[in-house]
Amino acid sequence: MLETAHGTFNVSTHGVDGPERCVSISLGELSRDGAAVRLHSSCLFGEALGACDCDCGPQLATAMQEVARRGAGVVVYLYQEGRGAGLDTKISGMELQRVEGINSYQAYAKLGLSRDVRDYRLAQVALTDLGLAQHVTLLSNNPTKRQALEGFGYVIDEQIALSYQVSKRAYDYLLMKHEEGKHALDFDKIRFVG
Template identity: 70%
Template sequence: MIIATTVLETAQGEFSVSTHGTEGSPERCLTISQGYLGAAGTVVRLHSSCIFGEALSACDCDCGPQLATAMQEVDKRGSGTIVYLYQEGRGAGLDLKIQGMERQRIKGINSYQAYESLGLPRDMRDYSLAGTALADLGFAKTVTLMSNNPTKRSALERLGYVVESQFALSYTVSQRAYDYLKMKQVEGEHSLDFDKIDFVH
């Protein structure tokens, strides 16, 4: 169900923002939307929170640039939504994410290896609340997915959506994020197109 809604002016355009939840649960997610959402093929992104990349402009990840670019894409199309899920650290939570980052820093390992060294799965995210949010918005059952992550496509399909097309975003990111993105491409099987990513120093 929709808990609260307002209109937000941003650098990427004007959006309707809503919080969503289910009866008896404190868990929430946010949708950032524009336009009519009931047409087949409407664009959607499932986006997990990343306080370091989005609020603190961390150079080692691409979360902030991806969020801003996804909002620009929705604004350009005039319709679509970003489902913003509070799943810090691929669902591990902020404390464990920081512990994993410290192991990466000290041992020179990647984030997947750091999670494994902590006895954690590589990815613990649950996308079920995204299904609630999309239903709340009257979203079409056939969608276009903004993502390079194959697990997000699978998640939407498990929720009953048909992904008619999927595309990776084009954005600018720090050169320091290259190794992280390469890891996602090689180990996480993300469909990253490095020709569409502008790395800057």
């Protein structure tokens, strides 16, 4: 059990043979239809260091609050920094953005990478371990996460665009994700401050 500012959660690690693991933060009866699920990738800069041009920390906090409010759900925390490209690549991409005035998708292309190289198979292991019901509520705006869950056999009964507060510096990043990455962002639910 882990007591947090957002509620008290069950915490587990999951994985297959080898060093790859992920963490689940859950509460309530996950085997009932409609339990909330979020697949969340680690973001050192946005979660731990408070980067102003990122919404990862606010999304994680809001997802945990929503799971606690609903009384049943799980956040699967995956160690996939930089959309799966790793921390070193993420830093290289950030420097390209700064020097060349380009966005993160363009920087990854210049580095010879696709926009998103994440693999969600560990999330499937975690959700199976936890006995998540087939019919779920998705807490994400990312179309690839929806596709991953559906590919694992889950039925998305509802997809929720989270409401959260983020720095004004993150606006361009979110707009890029919405327009180029086809993220289902609801800008009316996001409050830009600072």
